[in-house]
Amino acid sequence: MVTVRRSLWPERSIWQEPRPADAPAVDRLDRLLVGVFAVAALAEGIARPGLAFRPLVTVLALALVPALLWRRSHPLMAVLGGWGVVLVLSVIQLTARTGELGLWSMMAVLLLLFSVVRWGSGREIVLGVAFVTVIVVLGMYASSAGRADVFGGTVLLLLVVALAAVFRYRADLVRRQLSEIRNQERVALARELHDTVAHHVSAIAVQAQAGGVVAGIQPEKAAEVLAAIESEASRTLAEMRSMVRVLREEEAVDYAPQPGVADLPALARADATPTVEVSLEGSLYRLARPVDAALYRLAQESLTNAVRHARSATRVGIEVCREGDAVRLRVIDNGQTEPWPAPEPGFGLLGMAERAQLLGGTFSAGPVSQGGWVVEAVLPVEARA
Secondary structure, three states, X not given: OOOOOOOOOXXXXXXXXXXXXXXXXXOHHHHHXXXXXXXXXXXXXXXXXXXXXXXXXXXXXXXXXXXXXHOOOOHHHHHHXXXXXXXHHHXXXXXXXXXXXXXXXXXXXXXXXXXXXXXXXXXXXXXXXXHHHHHHHHHHHHOOOOHHHHHHHHHHHHHHHHHHHHHXXXXXXXXXXXXXXXXXXXXXXXXXXXXXXHHHHHHHHHHHXXXXXXXXXXXXXXXXXXXXXXXXXXXXXXXXXXXXXXXXXXXXXXXXXXXXXXXXXHHOEXXXXXXXXXXXXXXXOOOOHHHHHHHHHHHHHHHXXXXXXXEXXXXXXXXXXXXXXXXXXXXXXXXXXXXXXXXXXOOHHHHHHHHHHHOOOEEEEEEOOOOOEEEEEEEEOOOOO
């Protein structure tokens, strides 16, 4: 039996590695760096004693200016151009049998090597590093470098490449972590969308059932029921559209603040069956934001379940009170007790229990001896880290 395993992340070689998408554009600091390099190269080319081919070397050094500006937008072109200057100097040194030709300021070519590894694609990295390796070997041969110079130069180049790789890996890791956080936020928003739609649709269903009864007994009140249904449906569509806009990555939207305990009174209603009463006690206005939002959603989901499943319920009470370093939420109805359908994983009772446990709280739900159903959650004032 052959088992085929596929990893979660697609496998690809370094040759297929794309460029980082967050390469910054040329800014004032880059222009300042290039200006300082140009001044230093010009001054060294004029004042350095014993420099062979002084005008040519100075002009070649100044040719690095465009490469330094292109090092992030066109990293391979920059490294080919910049290190191509080093290649020309090595060839001149080899053929003319002269002494040292380069300027100390031309050490800026190391920045080009760093940039091709940090900002280039996989293909550009391979070609750029190979090109630099050939030039370095030729330069060491042309200058008849000793073992110490060869060792020191090799270590320096490896350090530059390693440092660029570390920066690239670290940026990629941060980007992946941010992507994972965004995915978690999108899952949470999807759950919020489920809770919101389920709550409003349940209210619409109850209003529609009541409208069917009222239409036969008091036809004049049917218009009021239809208006309530229209209002509830409009609010559902508005909330759903706002959340769907957030879930779309291609659209830049602002995150609206999540509802919290202060918004619970909006769930109260006295002109429909069952009536909903909301009671808030204690200091509930400085709760941690995750706790504040969780209390609202737990209350909303519990109310939705009560409206949907509590037979003959005429009243649903939502009570929130501060108890020291904890907040207790209690949602109780007076309907006839019947088993609730098994919730799907991640929603319903399991979803509410998971939400409470993630914040370091407790959750319970069950029938009351004198009739009805009670949902109770106790959350810490400060969410668990």
